[in-house]
Amino acid sequence: MNPSHVTRHPSLPFVFVNMAMTADGKIATANRAVSSFGSTRDHKHLLELRATADAVMAGARTVDSAAINLGPGPARFRRQRLDNGLMEYNLRIIVSGNGSLNPAAEVFKHRFSPIIILTTSRASKTRLRQLRALANEVKVCGQQEINFCEAFCWLRGKWGVKRLLCEGGGGLNDALFRAGLVDELHLTICPKIFGGHNAPAIADGKGFRRLARALPLQIKSFKRVRNEVFAVFRRVTQR
Numbered sequence: 001m002n003p004s005h006v007t008r009h010p011s012l013p014f015v016f017v018n019m020a021m022t023a024d025g026k027i028a029t030a031n032r033a034v035s036s037f038g039s040t041r042d043h044k045h046l047l048e049l050r051a052t053a054d055a056v057m058a059g060a061r062t063v064d065s066a067a068i069n070l071g072p073g074p075a076r077f078r079r080q081r082l083d084n085g086l087m088e089y090n091l092r093i094i095v096s097g098n099g100s101l102n103p104a105a106e107v108f109k110h111r112f113s114p115i116i117i118l119t120t121s122r123a124s125k126t127r128l129r130q131l132r133a134l135a136n137e138v139k140v141c142g143q144q145e146i147n148f149c150e151a152f153c154w155l156r157g158k159w160g161v162k163r164l165l166c167e168g169g170g171g172l173n174d175a176l177f178r179a180g181l182v183d184e185l186h187l188t189i190c191p192k193i194f195g196g197h198n199a200p201a202i203a204d205g206k207g208f209r210r211l212a213r214a215l216p217l218q219i220k221s222f223k224r225v226r227n228e229v230f231a232v233f234r235r236v237t238q239r
């Protein structure tokens with residue numbers, strides 16, 4: 001399953017990001033009311049990718065704002081997972097630096113597989129207690145920002161995560177890009193314009209400040225299906 005062209009540190013999982021974006025590069029409307037806008041083909045694509053991953057990860061504002069459970073979906077995708085030699089249900093990982101997760105979020109209503117929360121020392125004791133009631137494990141990795149290198153090594157060692165699918169949002173993606181931990185970026189380009197200065201994009205957060213620092217990618221594949229484009233970019237540098 002793993003592409004052979006990328007040399008990875010053996011203790012890190014293969015990390016791939018999957019996002020749908022508009023033609024103007026937005027992943028939600030500026031008021032964040034709309035974040036699901038791909039076709040049914042795109043939704044199937046998302047479940048097919050999940051069926052190749054040991055774990056699916058998302059940021060706090062993504063799980064707070066949408067009715068998502070980060071699970072494998074219908075039985076045929078769970079069968080695909082078993083055929084791929086994976087557990088029937090993927091692990092679910094949620095990232096929150098200060099522990100500000102909504103306990104009523106949809107993801108916590110589904111107990112089909114373990115939920116792991118990655119957080120930092122910024123989360124208060126009270127918040128940590130609340131998170132431990134919601135998740136199977138809460139891991140503090142870092143002081144201000146999550147140290148994803150440490151977190152991913154831990155995920156691989158303790159939870160056996162070899163393939164990790166990140167489903168955004170832009171804040172989390174940016175942290176992973178800046179840490180140099182993303183092996184592939186899967187993008188569905190949808191024929192719409194959302195516009196809006198404040199509409200979230202694929203990689204928000206701090207970003208790279210100089211061209212020389214920008215993350216270089218190569219196009220791995222590029223395919224039109226009806227009125228959408230499915231593109232895969234891969235990292236250029238090797239770990």
Ligand SMILES: NC(=O)c1ccc[n+]([C@@H]2O[C@H](COP(=O)([O-])OP(=O)(O)OC[C@H]3O[C@@H](n4cnc5c(N)ncnc54)[C@H](OP(=O)(O)O)[C@@H]3O)[C@@H](O)[C@H]2O)c1
Binds near residue numbers: 020066096172
């Ligand atoms: N179109 C798509 O494919 C797609 C996919 C996913 C999401 N979306 C949309 O994108 C929007 C959410 O994106 P977003 O960028 O606002 O939020 P996000 O990336 O989902 O979550 C950001 C939060 O994650 C935590 N976090 C991220 N990086 C961190 C780091 N390095 N260290 C510690 N904590 C970190 C922080 O949580 P705390 O604040 O709790 O510390 C941060 O506020 C929503 O509108 C969602 O619907 C669209």
